[in-house]
Amino acid sequence: MRSAPLIWLLLFLALAGCATLNRDECLYADWQAIGMEDGARGRDLSYLARHRKACAKHGVSPDTDRYRIGYASGLEQFCTPERGFSLGLQGSGYRGICPDDLEGDFLPAYQQGYAIFQTERQIKKITATINDQENYLADIQAEIKETRAHIISDRTPEKERSRLLKNLESLKREQEKTRRDSHHLQHSRQQLIDRLNLLKDQAGL
Numbered sequence: 170m171r172s173a174p175l176i177w178l179l180l181f182l183a184l185a186g187c188a189t190l191n192r193d194e195c196l197y198a199d200w201q202a203i204g205m206e207d208g209a210r211g212r213d214l215s216y217l218a219r220h221r222k223a224c225a226k227h228g229v230s231p232d233t234d235r236y237r238i239g240y241a242s243g244l245e246q247f248c249t250p251e252r253g254f255s256l257g258l259q260g261s262g263y264r265g266i267c268p269d270d271l272e273g274d275f276l277p278a279y280q281q282g283y284a285i286f287q288t289e290r291q292i293k294k295i296t297a298t299i300n301d302q303e304n305y306l307a308d309i310q311a312e313i314k315e316t317r318a319h320i321i322s323d324r325t326p327e328k329e330r331s332r333l334l335k336n337l338e339s340l341k342r343e344q345e346k347t348r349r350d351s352h353h354l355q356h357s358r359q360q361l362i363d364r365l366n367l368l369k370d371q372a373g374l
Contacts (some may be wrong), residue, residue, distance in 0.1 A: 195224035200232040201239035206244020213264050244268065248279035254372070257282025260290070281372055288365045295358045300352040309344045310319070316340065335354070 190198065217240075220231050246252075248271035256263065257279040264348050267275045316337045319325050325333070 176252065189219045189259065190223045192227045195229040198224070198229070198358065199232070202239075203231075204236035204239025205243040206239075208240040209246040210243070211247045211252075211264075211266065213266055214240060215348075241268075244271065248272065250276040251276045253277075253279035254282040257284070258286055260286040281368070285365065285368045285374075288361055288368060292358060292361045292365065295326040295354055296363065299351060299354050299358065302347055302354065306344065306347050306351065307338055309347065313340050351372045
């Protein structure tokens with residue numbers, strides 16, 4: 170069990186990690202530079218409220234005007250087609266922070282990258298399902314083989330053999346259904362792969 174001092178230390182470190190700026194950063198802040206950094210990182214303008222809360226503990230209020238000037242400059246670095254495509258490709262969310270004059274180029278690039286991300290994610294998901302189906306088919310095949318062995322065994326009572334025959338037919342139906350499902354999944358995966366290749370060609374990848 171952790172001692173009380175250690176628990177308080179961990180709690181203090183956790184709370185300290187929540188603050189956007191420390192004491193010295195608040196006291197000697199270049200609010201235009203801070204705004205530029207936040208904009209360049211794609212942070213929402215409401216992030217300023219977190220700075221205000223962090224610095225209020227040290228009796229400092231942000232210079233909102235200088236922050237906004239820097240923030241607008243930072244958005245010019247963030248709201249580029251290249252950055253939009255990269256963010257979309259990573260599956261990162263976009264909070265609509267780019268101004269209209271920049272979003273016109275940023276958003277299509279972001280959507281293009283995000284379409285590739287989504288398609289790759291769908292391929293991974295369907296591939297995992299296909300693998301599960303193949304494992305299930307292997308289990309069914311093993312059970313069919315075992316059931317057949319029991320059916321032809323001289324040690325199997327006639328009543329039990331009759332039950333095993335019915336079970337065998339049920340296993341065969343399940344096997345056929347699973348094969349059909351797997352075939353459909355493989356067809357769907359190939360369509361997704363074709364779509365992914367097309368998207369990548371359009372993006373020049």
